[in-house]
Amino acid sequence: MIVVRLFGVLAILLVISFLTFSLVYLAPGDLVKNLLGNRPASPEAVAAIRAQYHLDDPFLLRYLDWLGSAIRGDFGQSIRLQQPVSTVIGDRLPNTLALVALAFLIALATAIPLGILSAAREGRFSDSLASLLSLIGLSAPSFAIALLLLYVFATLLPIFPAYGAGSGGFDTLWHLVLPAVALAAGIGAILMRLTRAALLRELQSDATTFARARGLREADVQVAALRAAAIPIVTSAGLVLTFIVGGTIIVESVFALPGLGSLLQQAVQFKDLPVVQALTLLIAAVIAVITILIDLSYLVLDPRVRAKGLNR
Amino acid sequence: MSGTPKLSPRTRTISIVPGRRRVRWGATLSVVLLAGVGLVALVSPMLSDAATRQSVLDALLPPGSPGHPLGTDELGRDVLMLTLAGTGSAVVGPVIVAAGSMTLAVLLGTIAGYVGGFVDGVIGRGVDVLLALPVMLVALVVAGVFGAGYWVTVVLLIVLFCPSDIRIVRAGVTEQAPRPYVEAAQMLSLSSSRIMFRYVVPNTWPLILTNVTLNVGIALVALSSLSFLGVGVAPGTPDWGRQISDGRGVMGDNAAMLIVPAVLIILVTMAINVLGDHLGTRLRERGIQ
Numbered sequence: 001m002i003v004v005r006l007f008g009v010l011a012i013l014l015v016i017s018f019l020t021f022s023l024v025y026l027a028p029g030d031l032v033k034n035l036l037g038n039r040p041a042s043p044e045a046v047a048a049i050r051a052q053y054h055l056d057d058p059f060l061l062r063y064l065d066w067l068g069s070a071i072r073g074d075f076g077q078s079i080r081l082q083q084p085v086s087t088v089i090g091d092r093l094p095n096t097l098a099l100v101a102l103a104f105l106i107a108l109a110t111a112i113p114l115g116i117l118s119a120a121r122e123g124r125f126s127d128s129l130a131s132l133l134s135l136i137g138l139s140a141p142s143f144a145i146a147l148l149l150l151y152v153f154a155t156l157l158p159i160f161p162a163y164g165a166g167s168g169g170f171d172t173l174w175h176l177v178l179p180a181v182a183l184a185a186g187i188g189a190i191l192m193r194l195t196r197a198a199l200l201r202e203l204q205s206d207a208t209t210f211a212r213a214r215g216l217r218e219a220d221v222q223v224a225a226l227r228a229a230a231i232p233i234v235t236s237a238g239l240v241l242t243f244i245v246g247g248t249i250i251v252e253s254v255f256a257l258p259g260l261g262s263l264l265q266q267a268v269q270f271k272d273l274p275v276v277q278a279l280t281l282l283i284a285a286v287i288a289v290i291t292i293l294i295d296l297s298y299l300v301l302d303p304r305v306r307a308k309g310l311n312r
Numbered sequence: 313m314s315g316t317p318k319l320s321p322r323t324r325t326i327s328i329v330p331g332r333r334r335v336r337w338g339a340t341l342s343v344v345l346l347a348g349v350g351l352v353a354l355v356s357p358m359l360s361d362a363a364t365r366q367s368v369l370d371a372l373l374p375p376g377s378p379g380h381p382l383g384t385d386e387l388g389r390d391v392l393m394l395t396l397a398g399t400g401s402a403v404v405g406p407v408i409v410a411a412g413s414m415t416l417a418v419l420l421g422t423i424a425g426y427v428g429g430f431v432d433g434v435i436g437r438g439v440d441v442l443l444a445l446p447v448m449l450v451a452l453v454v455a456g457v458f459g460a461g462y463w464v465t466v467v468l469l470i471v472l473f474c475p476s477d478i479r480i481v482r483a484g485v486t487e488q489a490p491r492p493y494v495e496a497a498q499m500l501s502l503s504s505s506r507i508m509f510r511y512v513v514p515n516t517w518p519l520i521l522t523n524v525t526l527n528v529g530i531a532l533v534a535l536s537s538l539s540f541l542g543v544g545v546a547p548g549t550p551d552w553g554r555q556i557s558d559g560r561g562v563m564g565d566n567a568a569m570l571i572v573p574a575v576l577i578i579l580v581t582m583a584i585n586v587l588g589d590h591l592g593t594r595l596r597e598r599g600i601q
């Protein structure tokens with residue numbers, strides 16, 4: 001099963017790599033002009049660039065060339081920054097990882113307890129309030145939340161810094177708080193709704209009724225229900241992942257954080273195509289890997305799936 | 313719920329499920345808000361001239377200034393007018409995206425679900441590829457690299473929204489296909505296309521309606537995020553996303569430039585989501601499914 005899925009994912013990645021390459025091939029604008037800028041160019045210089053970037057080779061050969069280097073981790077040179085793409089990405093990766101990790105922690109720490117509370121007190125005031133909060137988080141675009149946070153907590157009440165990534169260590173963490181909260185709002189809203197729905201379903205199930213009938217303590221009953229509810233929550237992690245990619249691009253742009261999201265936005269704006277290609281492929285690969293990990297996590301979470309997997 | 317017509321809404325909400333009252337109330341409020349925004353969107357093209365009128369003398373007035381209730385930006389454009397005129401591109405595009413992608417999806421999803429086999433496989437693999445990347449990423453990269461305008465971006469979003477709609481419609485259709493009424497229609501040797509689009513599709517109507525509504529909200533967020541990032545809407549055009557992006561520069565002088573459209577986007581999306589959820593529950597309760 002896992003092997004079949006793995007091949008499916010590889011096939012999709014291959015198609016995506018082809019599509020990204022074609023996109024850049026079809027994009028308007030002339031690479032030679034982009035590189036030389038407004039300087040007057042001698043025919044020799046133009047020819048040298050055309051040779052360096054293999055611009056005269058046929059399309060398929062160029063694609064295979066690019067794919068071959070990409071697999072070895074060489075994505076070429078960034079046109080805008082004049083550095084290898086892998087260096088550019090490597091420099092910005094830590095900021096994005098820290099941002100996403102912090103946002104995820106904030107979301108988990110608020111959404112799961114709120115979801116549990118909401119399910120346990122279904123229909124009461126606290127449930128309505130929590131549902132309203134998740135509705136706001138789900139509806140508000142990241143950039144609106146990010147800018148409102150920026151206005152209130154950096155301009156009106158200057159508690160947090162407004163821009164940049166700080167100078168490392170605790171300072172960076174302090175700079176990441178507002179962006180992480182903005183990103184966490186959406187993630188948290190999705191998680192809270194999922195937790196509430198899944199837990200409500202479990203609490204109404206026969207297994208829960210039976211556990212209560214056996215006279216188990218209510219706390220034990222709820223822990224068992226929570227574990228059973230974990231599966232649909234993890235299954236829907238794909239939804240959260242999709243949200244994180246879009247949200248990171250926006251939040252990093254708003255707070256001028258030098259991460260992968262703002263890098264992509266700038267690369268698109270300046271038509272820095274090697275960077276766009278590399279990032280798109282990289283994000284597709286990361287999503288594919290996480291999807292497989294989510295599949296594998298069922299085996300850990302659900303004994304029933306494990307038993308089936310072994311019998312097969 | 314539907315079997316208690318004699319109870320007044322008030323007793324019903326108190327007796328059965330507390331909290332239901334907030335939901336119905338929310339739906340009413342949402343309809344009112346959306347109707348208002350829709351009206352403004354209809355007249356917004358006429359406001360475009362007034363919104364883009366620049367005046368150096370009136371630059372950066374704070375909210376509450378005479379003649380400019382929400383103040384002006386650094387070019388002297390009136391923020392209230394700008395916001396009203398921006399309603400059109402903020403709202404019309406998303407409605408077209410949601411309706412367009414669902415129309416395509418009803419066509420492809422019904423065929424995939426009803427015909428099955430090879431056709432289903434081909435459509436399914438296409439959906440898999442398109443769903444492998446987040447909509448926002450693809451939209452930003454494709455529209456940005458090609459320098460797409462507003463309507464091209466709308467068409468792009470229709471294509472990108474389609475796969476998830478196809479999955480939903482296909483699921484609804486495969487659930488309908490084994491039912492007796494379909495078998496009866498087949499016995500009468502009606503054509504497949506007639507069975508699909510005259511009998512099966514109308515039975516998935518609740519599913520379609522709910523998802524179109526929810527998609528308007530998602531498309532609104534996507535389109536305004538793109539124009540915030542500088543993709544889709546040309547500079548200087550009145551548009552909420554663009555206005556919020558411009559508003560960052562005048563945050564210290566006139567924060568209304570940024571806050572008003574940001575809050576409007578949040579409220580409109582909330583209203584759409586409340587309405588979508590409400591429609592979903594109501595239609596399910598009536599058991600049309």
